[in-house]
Amino acid sequence: AQKVTQAQTEISVVEKEDVTLDCVYETRDTTYYLFWYKQPPSGELVFLIRRNSFDEQNEISGRYSWNFQKSTSSFNFTITASQVVDSAVYFCALSEAGGAQKLVFGQGTRLTINP
Amino acid sequence: DSGVTQTPKHLITATGQRVTLRCSPRSGDLSVYWYQQSLDQGLQFLIQYYNGEERAKGNILERFSAQQFPDLHSELNLSSLELGDSALYFCASSVDPLGRGELNEQFFGPGTRLTVL
Numbered sequence: 001a002q003k004v005t006q007a008q009t010e011i012s013v014v015e016k017e018d019v020t021l022d023c024v025y026e027t028r029d030t031t032y033y034l035f036w037y038k039q040p041p042s043g044e045l046v047f048l049i050r051r052n053s054f055d056e057q058n059e060i061s062g063r064y065s066w067n068f069q070k071s072t073s074s075f076n077f078t079i080t081a082s083q084v085v086d087s088a089v090y091f092c093a094l095s096e097a098g099g100a101q102k103l104v105f106g107q108g109t110r111l112t113i114n115p
Numbered sequence: 116d117s118g119v120t121q122t123p124k125h126l127i128t129a130t131g132q133r134v135t136l137r138c139s140p141r142s143g144d145l146s147v148y149w150y151q152q153s154l155d156q157g158l159q160f161l162i163q164y165y166n167g168e169e170r171a172k173g174n175i176l177e178r179f180s181a182q183q184f185p186d187l188h189s190e191l192n193l194s195s196l197e198l199g200d201s202a203l204y205f206c207a208s209s210v211d212p213l214g215r216g217e218l219n220e221q222f223f224g225p226g227t228r229l230t231v232l
Contacts, residue, residue: 037223044117045205045223076154091158102148102160102173103221 002052004028004094014114021109023092031051031097034068034075039108040088042095044103052097055098082113118142119224121206122213127230133194136227138141140208146170147222148209155204162216164189164209201226207219 003026013019025034036048049059051068059066063080079086089110093103119139140147149187150162151174162175164183175181178196183189193200207221 035220043203043228044225045207047117047222048222050220101146101211101221102163102171103150103158103207104160105158107157 003105010110012112034093035093117222121224136191138206144208148207150205
C-alpha cells in the first residue's frame with residue numbers, strides 16, 4: 001500500500017529564515033509520481049511540483065527547491081528566505097503511474113511565517 | 116485560478132438529506148477526481164472518472180455516488196447525510212489524454228464546504 005508521512009505537523013519560523021518540509025513515502029511501485037501542493041488560508045489546493053520516480057534531479061523554482069532521494073524515499077521541500085505569504089498548509093502526495101492516478105496525501109505541515 | 120470550477124462554495128444541510136456537488140474540469144481535461152478533506156481523515160481520494168467512465172474508487176461510502184456527463188462535468192451525490200460527512204469536497208482534473216497517467220498533474224477546484232447539522 002502507498003503511504004506518505006509528513007512528520008512535521010506544524011512549523012513556525014520568522015520571515016527570511018529558510019525552512020525545510022519533510023516528506024517520506026512508501027510504495028511498492030517502481031514507477032510513481034510525487035507532488036507538493038500548497039493550501040493557503042483561503043482553502044484551495046495549489047499545485048507546486050510533480051516529480052516522476054526516474055528523475056532524481058533536484059529542482060529549483062525561485063525561492064522553492066525540492067530534494068528527491070530514492071535511497072531514503074524522501075521528497076523534501078525547502079523554502080529559502082521565507083515570506084509571510086508562504087504561510088499555508090503544505091501537502092506531499094504520491095501517485096502510481098497508469099491505471100488509477102489517485103493521489104495519496106500526507107497529513108500536511110502547517111507552516112507559519114511570522115513577520 | 117486553476118480553471119476547475121465547483122458549485123456551490125458552501126452548503127449547509129441537515130442529517131438525512133441529500134445534496135449534489137458539481138464540478139466543471141479545465142477545458143480539455145478528461146479525468147475528474149473527487150477528494151474529501153476532513154479534520155480526522157485528512158485528504159482522501161473518493162473516486163475518479165475518465166471520459167465518462169468510472170476509473171477508480173477509493174474510500175467512497177455506499178451513500179455517495181458520482182457520475183461524469185458527456186460534456187465532462189461531474190456531480191458527486193451524497194445521500195442520507197450524517198454529521199461526519201461534514202467536510203471540504205474537492206474536485207480535481209487532469210489532462211491524461213491517453214488515460215495512461217503520464218500527464219497527471221491534478222488541478223484542484225476551490226472546493227465545496229459541506230456542513231451537516
